[in-house]
Amino acid sequence: MPRSAPFDYEDIRRRAMQSLFESFDSLCEGTIVVDGAARIVWINERYAQRFGLAHAEEAIGREVEEIIPSSLMREVVRSGQPILLDILEVGSESFVVTRIPLKDDSGQVIGAVGFALYDQLQPLKPFYARLGRLQQELAQTRKRLAEERRAKYTFSNFVGTSPAAMEIKRQARRAATLESPVLLLGETGTGKELIAHAIHAASPRADRPFIGVNVAAIPESLLEAEFFGTTAGAYTGADRKGRLGKFQAADGGTLFLDEVGDMPLPLQAKLLRVLQEQEVEPLGSDRVIQVDVRIIAATSVDLAARVADGRFRADLFYRLNVLPLNLPPLRERLADIEALCEHILEDSARRTGLPQRELDADAVALFRRCAWRGNIRELRNVLEQVSMLSDEARLSAANFAHILVPTLPAAADTPAPRPLDAALAEFERGLILDALAACAGKVPEAARRLGIGRATLYKKMTAHGLKSQNRD
């Protein structure tokens, strides 16, 4: 076989460049070349006409944006980086474009060349449709997040005009004007979370997020990531992509730490540092991030006692206890019971679409004699439970007899002496019912609250003729 003549590599390279340019130029909808200052050096006739010019020479020497207002050629010249695929919107038309920097022998950017590949976006329709759907989903997620992060309650949702209720509202309104941490103290179901939302909604931070974290509901091993976030790959759990911590999510707004008394000691130390420095360090990161977060903490346990027995750091307690607000238990604001019932019945009618029930005076009188250890949450549970079981428009004390046992004497009552056994049994039955109502019938939780074993509670429930609702 005759040996072929040696290739002139330089010549082939030059021809390749030339023919590439010429092919692109003839196939493309348009070609444009700019100099290092993004002024047009050359534009082909077809492209110039697209932009309303009679002749291509009219464009020479002009700033690229004068002819193509949305052009990114200047960006390519500035960064020296190509934009290999992009969509250029020109009025009602769209072009698929590619932009490449031009460099001299020393690597210095001396300009850029752009090709408008084609204006037939038909083949790209599926991508466009998918992009549109993704953008829509993103917008919906953003909207949902913004809604979730808005305060759900304002002071107008706080029902009650008893002196105790008015006083707490007054203190909370004052707290809303201040920046210091707030510590909400009070039994379960007294409205701590509601007040936290209301304080945020009335504060100058109202337009920023309200983020709630229930410390007791998150496994200890995940708490730190939940609070401070993780960087990509830092975490061996499910969130390999990295996750925004609650502090960052609440930036500019309010972070509500519910059940703060249950926070593990190592995390307490970290929380204290964040409160002091106003900066967080995501897990796996060596970067600190500034945050501006107002803390509202809540607890239903005796925090001072936890400090005394070493389960809560004293320095964190003092840091959080700047504006303590004591939410009164329902039994100390019995005057509000009627208005609260009305509000709850109205609210559940709205949510279920069922007609609103009325309460007879004897039912309200019965409620005023109950201990309500689960407070307003328990009141809501009892009302909703009985409403579901009955078709009557008016609910009287009789409707509640199976679920409520009065433990407080009526205002005008002088309790008649009764056998001790019967009184104790009745008292015990009342306590069990209160505990069950406070935790939506869940026996293990009720047993925990009562400080007895689950089996013991089941036995007692059988003895008192109470049925488990199998909701555990």
Ligand SMILES: Nc1ncnc2c1ncn2[C@@H]1O[C@H](COP(=O)(O)OP(=O)(O)OP(=O)(O)O)[C@@H](O)[C@H]1O
């Ligand atoms: N003053 C009030 N007016 C109307 N509804 C109230 C009021 N206080 C509490 N509630 C209602 O009672 C229920 C319990 O309130 P919330 O969850 O705020 O209590 P909590 O003290 O945070 O309870 P926990 O300590 O168990 O988390 C909610 O349904 C809330 O809307």
